[in-house]
Amino acid sequence: xxxxxxxxxxxxxxxxxxxxxxxxxxxxxxxxxxxxxxxxxxxxxxxxxxxxxxxxxxxxxxxxxxxxxxxxxxxxxxxxxxxxxxxxxxxxxxxxxxxxxxxxxxxx
Amino acid sequence: xxxxxxxxxxxxxxxxxxxxxxxxxxxxxxxxxxxxxxxxxxxxxxxxxxxxxxxxxxxxxxxxxxxxxxxxxxxxxxxxxxxxxxxxxxxxxxxxxxxxxxxxxxxxxxxxxxxxxxxxxxxxxxxxxxxxxxxxxxxxxxxxxxxxxxxxxxxxxxxxxxxxxxxxxxxxxxxxxxxxxxxxxxxxxxxxxxxxxxxxxxxxxxxxxxxxxxxxxxxxxxxxxxxxxxxxxxxxxxxxxxxxxxxxxxxxxxxxxxxxxxxxxxxxxxxxxxxxxxxxxxxxxxxxxxxxxxxxxxxxxxxxxxxxxxxxxx
Numbered sequence: 001x002x003x004x005x006x007x008x009x010x011x012x013x014x015x016x017x018x019x020x021x022x023x024x025x026x027x028x029x030x031x032x033x034x035x036x037x038x039x040x041x042x043x044x045x046x047x048x049x050x051x052x053x054x055x056x057x058x059x060x061x062x063x064x065x066x067x068x069x070x071x072x073x074x075x076x077x078x079x080x081x082x083x084x085x086x087x088x089x090x091x092x093x094x095x096x097x098x099x100x101x102x103x104x105x106x107x108x
Numbered sequence: 109x110x111x112x113x114x115x116x117x118x119x120x121x122x123x124x125x126x127x128x129x130x131x132x133x134x135x136x137x138x139x140x141x142x143x144x145x146x147x148x149x150x151x152x153x154x155x156x157x158x159x160x161x162x163x164x165x166x167x168x169x170x171x172x173x174x175x176x177x178x179x180x181x182x183x184x185x186x187x188x189x190x191x192x193x194x195x196x197x198x199x200x201x202x203x204x205x206x207x208x209x210x211x212x213x214x215x216x217x218x219x220x221x222x223x224x225x226x227x228x229x230x231x232x233x234x235x236x237x238x239x240x241x242x243x244x245x246x247x248x249x250x251x252x253x254x255x256x257x258x259x260x261x262x263x264x265x266x267x268x269x270x271x272x273x274x275x276x277x278x279x280x281x282x283x284x285x286x287x288x289x290x291x292x293x294x295x296x297x298x299x300x301x302x303x304x305x306x307x308x309x310x311x312x313x314x315x316x317x318x319x320x321x322x323x324x325x326x327x328x329x330x331x332x333x334x335x336x337x338x339x340x341x342x343x344x345x346x347x348x349x350x351x352x353x354x355x356x357x358x359x360x361x362x363x364x365x366x367x368x369x370x371x372x373x374x375x376x377x378x379x380x381x382x383x384x385x386x387x388x389x390x391x392x393x394x395x396x397x398x399x400x401x402x403x404x405x406x407x408x409x410x411x412x413x414x415x416x417x418x419x420x421x422x
Contacts, residue, residue: 032141048164051138052173076137 017045019095021053022088025063028079054078062087112139115161122171131174139164182246190246197238206231208400215366215396216389276337280330287326290319301378311372318364325357347410347417354410358403365395 057063062084068075120128146156209230214223297306
């Protein structure tokens with residue numbers, strides 16, 4: 001695929017990866033596991049993209065984090081906050097609306 | 109100290125103290141997780157560590173992810189304005205400074221080598237100083253937050269016609285006064301010598317050719333302005349004529365001033381006899397400065413006339 005197409009594909013993924021994170025983090029998960037989960041579902045995200053994104057979402061109040069100090073090495077778990085769940089529903093609605101619009105456009 | 113510790117230390121070098129602790133915690137966790145993942149794919153401990161750290165990239169770019177500080181000196185909002193102002197000042201102020209430095213240095217010391225040396229030094233200094241202050245100002249402006257939003261009223265007016273009758277009147281009046289002074293000063297009795305005769309400021313020898321030349325120049329200059337009034341805008345012939353007038357004034361005037369032939373030596377003698385000190389040098393420099401002050405705007409006008417004339421051809 002050429003660079004221009006790559007760029008747009010990248011934009012498309014970037015626009016929806018937030019939704020994917022908010023959905024997946026309804027169950028608490030730590031960074032790397034999320035990365036693998038997304039990859040398994042077909043979302044190929046770079047770790048250099050995901051980790052800063054998680055921090056940003058947490059700063060916006062859409063995620064909460066907890067330190068798990070039970071094991072030898074402390075781990076940071078992320079989880080969708082109530083506000084995050086709300087935003088997730090808004091994004092989901094919008095996604096459905098866009099899909100309907102797109103189907104209409106394609107037909108005509 | 110492990111490779112990871114060294115890496116995290118390197119990242120922290122780029123961060124303000126307040127951000128370091130958090131970055132340390134986050135990076136420890138993140139790197140450890142990624143190393144686990146790499147090990148699960150079959151890499152050895154060392155290999156995994158090197159792979160992960162290499163993938164993270166330059167510590168400075170990672171540091172950018174852990175600070176709220178602006179990562180730009182002058183952002184997109186003001187970048188073009190900064191650039192335009194900087195280039196404008198560099199192309200207008202610096203040439204003037206360079207020319208003035210060279211002329212004054214050569215005129216006062218007469219050494220070409222040292223004049224060039226001084227000029228280069230001051231020119232570089234001017235470029236750097238202007239560059240620094242414009243950039244620093246815009247860096248501050250960029251961080252100052254919301255200024256008043258731009259409104260349509262702030263749009264500059266379309267260029268006014270270059271010459272209105274009132275402009276022609278004003279310029280002609282000034283030129284006529286200048287010409288009048290050239291004529292009058294010759295018989296002025298402001299300064300008189302021992303025998304009671306008037307001592308003119310400008311060298312009377314100039315009357316044989318140069319002063320009539322400048323009077324003619326004044327007439328041609330007025331004629332150009334009237335022509336401009338009639339055409340309504342700068343045409344290429346007018347612009348060329350304007351440029352010729354600039355050269356026709358500046359070259360002779362500057363040569364006369366630099367070779368000390370403008371000032372009447374008699375007036376220097378007369379005033380020195382009455383107690384003025386170091387008049388010779390002072391008047392010499394004054395003459396040069398006055399010529400430059402007239403030549404400057406003429407040059408500016410000549411260049412802008414060309415620009416306007418050329419813009420109209422498109």
